[in-house]
Amino acid sequence: MSMAAAGPVRVGLEQSWWQRHGATAVVWLLRLGLLAAILVLWQVAADRWIDSTFTSKPSEIVGRLGDWSADGTLWTNTWVTVQEIVYGFALGAAAGAIAGFGLASLTLVYRVLDPFMMALYSIPKVALAPLFIVWFGIGMHMKVLLAAATVFFLVFLNTAAGVREVDRGLIDAVRLMGGTRRDIARKVVLPASMTGLLTGLKVAIPYALIGAVIGELVASNRGLGYLINDSAAQFDTAGVFAALVVLSVIAGVLNIFVGVIGRRVNRWKPAD
Amino acid sequence: MNGSVPSRGDHARSGRRVLAANAVTKQFAKDGAAIVALDQLTVSIAEGSFVTVLGRSGCGKSTLLNLLAGLVPPTTGEIHYRDRVLTGPDTGIGYLTQTDTLMPWRDVRRNIELPLEIRGLPAARRREIARDLVERVGLGGFEKHYPRELSGGMRRRASLARMLAGSPETLLMDEPFGALDAQLRTELQQDLLALWQGTGQTVVFVTHDIDEALLLGDRVVVLGPLGRILLDREIGLARPRSADALRTDPAFVALHRELSAALRQGR
Numbered sequence: 001m002s003m004a005a006a007g008p009v010r011v012g013l014e015q016s017w018w019q020r021h022g023a024t025a026v027v028w029l030l031r032l033g034l035l036a037a038i039l040v041l042w043q044v045a046a047d048r049w050i051d052s053t054f055t056s057k058p059s060e061i062v063g064r065l066g067d068w069s070a071d072g073t074l075w076t077n078t079w080v081t082v083q084e085i086v087y088g089f090a091l092g093a094a095a096g097a098i099a100g101f102g103l104a105s106l107t108l109v110y111r112v113l114d115p116f117m118m119a120l121y122s123i124p125k126v127a128l129a130p131l132f133i134v135w136f137g138i139g140m141h142m143k144v145l146l147a148a149a150t151v152f153f154l155v156f157l158n159t160a161a162g163v164r165e166v167d168r169g170l171i172d173a174v175r176l177m178g179g180t181r182r183d184i185a186r187k188v189v190l191p192a193s194m195t196g197l198l199t200g201l202k203v204a205i206p207y208a209l210i211g212a213v214i215g216e217l218v219a220s221n222r223g224l225g226y227l228i229n230d231s232a233a234q235f236d237t238a239g240v241f242a243a244l245v246v247l248s249v250i251a252g253v254l255n256i257f258v259g260v261i262g263r264r265v266n267r268w269k270p271a272d
Numbered sequence: 273m274n275g276s277v278p279s280r281g282d283h284a285r286s287g288r289r290v291l292a293a294n295a296v297t298k299q300f301a302k303d304g305a306a307i308v309a310l311d312q313l314t315v316s317i318a319e320g321s322f323v324t325v326l327g328r329s330g331c332g333k334s335t336l337l338n339l340l341a342g343l344v345p346p347t348t349g350e351i352h353y354r355d356r357v358l359t360g361p362d363t364g365i366g367y368l369t370q371t372d373t374l375m376p377w378r379d380v381r382r383n384i385e386l387p388l389e390i391r392g393l394p395a396a397r398r399r400e401i402a403r404d405l406v407e408r409v410g411l412g413g414f415e416k417h418y419p420r421e422l423s424g425g426m427r428r429r430a431s432l433a434r435m436l437a438g439s440p441e442t443l444l445m446d447e448p449f450g451a452l453d454a455q456l457r458t459e460l461q462q463d464l465l466a467l468w469q470g471t472g473q474t475v476v477f478v479t480h481d482i483d484e485a486l487l488l489g490d491r492v493v494v495l496g497p498l499g500r501i502l503l504d505r506e507i508g509l510a511r512p513r514s515a516d517a518l519r520t521d522p523a524f525v526a527l528h529r530e531l532s533a534a535l536r537q538g539r
Contacts, residue, residue: 172369177390
């Protein structure tokens with residue numbers, strides 16, 4: 001049997017820069033144009049058609065960011081929030097992945113626990129904040145745990161779904177090779193549930209940010225959530241917007257991670 | 273042609289029993305009722321023979337193979353493999369299922385290495401065996417491709433290579449080429465025969481295609497509803513067989529008519 005298998009063949013493709021990247025370049029230019037138009041309109045409208053006490057204006061927000069950057073307010077508070085997000089995400093994701101993999105492999109235990117998990121998952125996590133303050137105080141622990149609680153359920157449920165949806169045929173294939181339960185767990189269930197786990201991680205990233213900021217809004221003396229609350233209390237809308245800008249930058253960076261994870265998830269997924 | 277006795281068939285007749293179903297019944301429970309898939313089936317497979325099991329959809333062919341593979345236990349009756357009762361999968365038995373069960377997250381080479389990994393072979397030895405098999409099944413140059421990047425025929429080749437990597441003595445195949453186009457099927461049938469010839473491996477090959485059953489088998493077992501055996505006979509066609517030459521062979525035409533009649537009778 002030496003004939004070449006019939007199938008797809010790879011050939012080189014001659015394309016100009018424009019053919020390769022033209023569409024992407026146009027999209028990016030339009031995005032920048034849209035952003036610039038909104039900022040210019042906002043700047044022009046402020047004080048002319050609308051009261052800038054309520055809406056502030058881009059020049060003031062940039063000025064506020066400059067001041068905060070100079071006196072260090074920006075960096076210390078951003079650093080606090082970033083730490084809360086990262087620790088909360090890591091803690092929740094690790095616990096969710098381990099619990100999801102472990103519990104879903106034990107069919108009976110999973111069936112017993114499933115409704116309880118769904119009930120806990122359905123509680124709005126902000127409703128837990130007062131309880132967490134009682135338990136952990138108003139320090140960083142409270143925000144980390146609030147973020148972790150949200151992340152945990154998302155990662156847990158997606159990982160468990162991944163484990164439970166493993167193709168029976170793949171498990172049988174390993175059994176036929178003389179594989180033990182351990183082989184099945186390591187060679188089939190673990191890699192097969194990776195898609196679920198990565199999906200869970202992907203959807204959980206923004207929720208880590210939400211959990212941390214909500215914790216700060218409820219009770220804190222540091223962090224971007226605190227900056228928002230503090231500025232609003234002084235009717236300093238430029239300060240509120242400045243903190244929101246920083247939050248959206250953090251969200252943008254986190255979304256890049258989401259994109260990277262998404263590509264990893266789709267690498268070997270069936271084409272259809 | 274009719275008088276010549278092919279050496280392969282001769283060997284099959286003289287071979288001792290390697291795999292056997294002894295009055296097996298298989299029922300599946302569904303909504304409080306039992307669905308009977310096989311009823312009191314008894315069949316025995318001789319060592320080194322190529323047995324094709326022919327039957328219409330839903331006659332219990334796949335159930336029979338699942339039982340012979342040890343994947344599912346029979347409701348009553350026993351499966352014998354060599355000198356013992358089969359209670360679970362055995363590494364001596366390879367099973368090529370109807371659908372692909374390649375691990376989608378492993379490329380071709382690592383899929384083929386999987387049975388060797390489970391057996392605990394060192395990496396260098398695994399790679400050596402996999403490289404050899406990739407060439408033998410005609411997948412040279414596609415070692416690094418993931419299953420989704422392969423055509424249906426190439427996935428079948430990879431599955432075949434993976435099964436052979438476990439070096440089983442008995443091969444079970446469940447309509448392995450059923451989903452492929454006619455040209456590709458003929459090609460893979462020839463390749464399978466070339467791979468099998470001279471290895472001494474026992475093959476049980478399930479199909480619903482009369483031509484395929486005759487082209488490949490030393491013996492054909494025709495199954496009717498509930499796994500009733502409608503016909504069980506030796507195929508005395510000389511090897512090597514070619515699909516094109518067979519079509520005009522009077523012996524083949526007569527056998528084809530006989531099997532076709534048997535299938536109709538079972539309706």
